[in-house]
Amino acid sequence: MSSGTEKVEYVSYLDHQGKYKGILGWIFATDHKRIALLYMYSIAAFFFVGVILGLLMKIELAAPGQTIMKPQTYNGIFTVHGVIMIFMVVIPGLSAVFGNFFLPILIGAKDVSFPKLNRFSWWIFIVGSIMAVASQFLRSGPPDTGWTFYAPYSTTTGTSVILATSAAFVLGFSSILTGLNFIVTIHQLRAPGMKFFNMPLFPWALYATAWIQLLATPIVGITLVMLIAERLFGIGFFDPNLGGDPLLYQHLFWIYSHPAVYVMILPAMGVISEIIPTFTQRKIYGYKAIALSSLAIAGVGFxxxxxxxxxxxxxxxxxWFFSLLTFVVAVPSAIKVFNWLATMYKGSIDLKPPFLYALSFIFLFIIGGTTGLLLGSVATNIQVHDTAFVVAHFHYIIFGGMGFAFFAAIHYWSPKIYGRMYDFKRANIAWGIIFVGFNMLYFPQFILGFQGMPRRYFDYLPQFQGGQLVSSIGGFILATGLFLMVRNLVLGARKGEIAPANPWNGSTLEWQIPSPPSLENFDEEPVIKQNPYDYE
Amino acid sequence: MSEKHNHVEEHRDDEASKLGMWLFIFTELLLFGGLFIVYSIFRHEYYQAFRESSLELSVTIGAINTIALLFSSMTVAMALTAMQKNDKKTALIMIGITLLMALVFLVNKYFEWGHKIEHGLYPGSALMPLLDRGHLLYFSLYFFMTGLHAFHIIVGMVLLFICLFKVKNGSIHPEKYALLENGALYWHLVDLIWIFLFPLMYLIS
Amino acid sequence: MANNVSHTTEYRTLGKVLLFLMLCTFLTITVTGIHLGPFSVTVALLIACAKAYTVMTYFMHLKYESLLLKLLVGFVFVLFVLIILITFIDYAFR
Structure with a gap:
């Protein structure tokens, strides 16, 4: 280690000594890679809190009637589960973790445009998260409105809604600043010679995502402030007793929260678009169509x-107008799926763990997407609205989509992040368990929903017992798989074999630099290829 | 006319911060945008009540405030021009006038609000729930929107104060004035929002 | 080399712009005095848009910015107008 030679030794960002040492060197870091890891560790922690709350719900629902908790506790738990998973895990998930780490590298930059703002975003993310978690422990009791905070119930319930909505506001601010940073970075810091259409597809997806974060989040921000003002001063924006309009709240809330779904899924699609060419060793099919469909999804998604x-x-x-547009927005998503499949055609497919996750992403996303059309058409929606069908649908999209893409990304990039390789066999086993558990958990809920099982219900009729039991067992299988996966990744990152710079024979810029990268990513200016996925 | 692909230049940081400021302005516009949606819907639903309520506001005070903000918007733009021309003294005077105008605006607003509060017209008062729905919503929106706007005025003043000191001690100079430029942009945003607030709140007789 | 990425607007231009804005303000106050019925909102909003356009073009130097930024500003306003219009598809027909 201590080599007093004249040669400059290679120092990775993990070992680099800055102004601060130890943990302060992380909390005060402005390096995009360290900030990314800070996000990853905190998000992982929140994710497991969310998972545990989910499991508690599954135990409660394993049998009809009261099993382990009171109805009011159940209301609190599904609200907290939603708030944590949506605002603290899936919305920041891919863009704040892998976007922060790989966006600058993929476009050949040394960092994001505003590194200090980036650090500030993480800080307020943590502040917001602490507020959200704290809202659960106040004397007035955890909020019981569901993560959507629908008025007028949210303006009248005695639980600590104010703190939870303030938390969502602060978290939204963090999201806005991250989006702003990414847009400026993509416009200003691309390496010389890299035009917009030479960018890899993950940056493209992040670009579209960042616009949604920037333009949609303020609207929910002001809505939540109005909600708080209504609670504090009795202003009647949303409460019909005071002359307000509860539907107006729903409009404003979904003006943000529907685009927010694309904040979750667009980066996931970007990750898949990176992984598929690498593991098929083929140029991606329809590069421009994939790139532009991200923008189309973002635009129509508003x-x-x-x-x-x-x-x-x-x-x-x-x-009928919204129904029409909903069907329109499905088109660019389908364009992406067809292009991924076309990329795989005649490729030399290499079934490594990242690719397994990417494949299951496509499978689950198709199920989630097509059931989404069922919900998007007015007539069928009325049958399944607010049933377990909706729960199944969005878990297929958000967990099966964004979640699996996150797992794909961590398996794809962790050799680059830590410079060490995890065990493939264990990773494959964990994948199998997760995949089986996931489908057991959520697929029965499609059927239950169709039969009329409402969502967010504490109790149910005995006829739903079978499906609920399968679903609960699936939940525990899934949790076991998650535990095995994380254990394998942690072991790999700490004690795995040293990974080469380019373990998957990838073609994008991150594979041309050492693993783990140095503080400034590139020692010399990278050479930009015409097409980032050139395998010829 | 420098093209985008030509982005490895000395001054690219300034350009980045300007773009960043514009993006931030977009978020601010949509923040108020949410309120304008609420306004337009309630105005649509309670047209008559909104008209009657707006008579309670003094067009004169509103007009004075409009003029104060427009004038301050010009002076802050002039401060930037002066800085670009390396005329530190004029720049300082112009920022000073801008801050003075901002103060005029706030004092005016203080009296306007004070007048309403004296009559018991404020969110959470005993009188408000007795009003009919349209009036109640109008005054709620009035306080909410002008309050949020006033908050932005205060933030803008803080930003311009920082600029004032930095111009004074020379850390903003003709070669490096991105902060002043962004401060000015923010101030124009405050003006922009008022341009829409004024006719929508005061002029619906 | 030099940091002058931004255009310098002459004092005189700024003064003229202010004069125009004052004129608009005067106009919008006078117009509300005349009873135009439902059109008074339209007129007031049109004047406000003209004022906003002027502020952005000259005070905020948008005239001298890149085409990209102009397009982005336009896009944000169009998006906002679309959102309002779509919300009114609900409220106008309810």
Whole structure:
């Protein structure tokens, strides 16, 4: 280690000594890679809290009637599960972790445009998270509104809604700043010679995502402030008793929260678009179509929010209009899926763990996407609205989509992040368990929902017992798989074999630099290829 | 006319911070945008009540405030021009005038609000729930929107104060004035929002 | 070399812009005095848009910025107008 030679020794970002030492060297780091890891560790911690809350719900629902908790506790738990998973895990998930780490590297930059702002974003993310968690422990009791905070219940319930919504506001601010940083970075810091259409597809997806974060989040921000003002001063924006309009709350909430779904899924699609060419060793099919479809999803995604409100009393005209746009927004998603499949055709497929996750992403995303169309058409929506069908649908999209893409990304990039390789066999086993557990957990809920099992219910009729039991068992299988996966990754990162710079024979820029990267990523200016996925 | 792909230049940091400021302005516009949506819907639903309520506001005070903000918007733009021309003294005077105008605005607002509060017209008062729904919503929105705007005025003043000191001690100079430029952009944003607030709140007789 | 990425606007131009904005303000106050019925909102909003356009073009130097930034600003306003219009598809027909 201590080599007093004249040669400059290679120092990775993990070993680099800055102004601060130890843990302060992380908390005060402005290096995008360290900030990314800070996000990853905190998000992983919140994820496991969310998982445990989910399991508690599954135990409760394993049998009809009261099993382990009171109904009010159950209301609190599904709200907390939603708030943590949505605002603290899946919205920041891919863009704050892998976006922060790999966006600058993929476009040949040394860091993001505003490193200090980036650090600040993480700080307020933590502040917001602490507020969200704290709202569970106040004397007034955890909020019981569901993560959507629908008015007028949220303006009248006695639980600590104010703290939870303030937390969501602060977390939203963090999300805005990350998005702002990414847009400026992509515009200003691309390496010389890298035009927009030479960028890899993950940066493209992040670019579209960042615009949604930037433009949609302020609207939910102001909505939550209005909600707080309504609680504090009795302003009647949303409470019909005071002359307000509860539907207006739903409009404003979904103007943000529907695009927010694309904040979750677009980076996931970007990750898949990186992994598929690498493990098929083929140039991606339809590069421009994939790149532009991200922008199309972001653009149209802003205008479809009303499909969450078909049964809440909107006008007939608005319903068919939103339904139409919902079907339109499915088109660019399908374009992506077809292009991934076309990329795989005649490729030399290498079934490594990242690719397994990517494949299961496509499978689960198709199920989630097509059931989404069922929800998007007004007539069928009325049958399954607010049933377990919806729960199954969005878990297929968010967990099966964003979650599996996150696992794909961590398996794909962890050799680069830590410079060590995990065990493939264990990773494959964990994947199998997760995949089986996931489908057992959520697929029965499609059927239950169709049969009329409402969502967010503490109790159910005996006829749903079978499906609920399968679902609960699936939940525990899934949790076991998650535990095995994390254990394998942690072992790999700490004691695994030293990974080469390019273990998968990838073609994008991150594979041209050593693992783990140095503080400034590139010692010399990278050479930009015409097409980032050139395997010829 | 420098093209985008030509982005490895000395001054690219300034350009980045300007772009960043514009993006931040977008988020601010949509923040108020959410309120304008609420406003337009309630105005649509309670047209008559909104008209009657707006008579309670003094167009004169609103107009004075409009002029104060427009004037300050010009002076802050002039401060930037002066800085670009290496005229430190004029720049300082112009920022000073801008801050003075901001103060005029706030004092005016203080009296306007004070007048309403004296009559018991404020969110959470005993009188408010007795009003009919349209009036109640109008005054709620009035306080909410002008309050948020006033908050932005205060933030803008802080930003311009920092600029004032930095111009004074020379850390903003003709070769490096990105902060002043961004401060000015923020101030124009405050003006922009008021341009829409004024007719929508005061002029619906 | 030099940091002057931004355009310098002459004092005189800024003064003229202010004059125009004052004129608009005066106009919008006078117009509300005349009873135009439902059109008074339209007129007021049109004047406000003209004022906003002027502020952005000259005070905020948008005239001299890159095409990209101009497009982005336009895009944000179009998006906002679309959102309002779509919300009104619900409220206008309910």
């Amino acid at each position: 205008l479809v929010w009303g499909h969450h409100m078909y049964t809440s009393g909107m006008s007939e005209q608005a319903r």
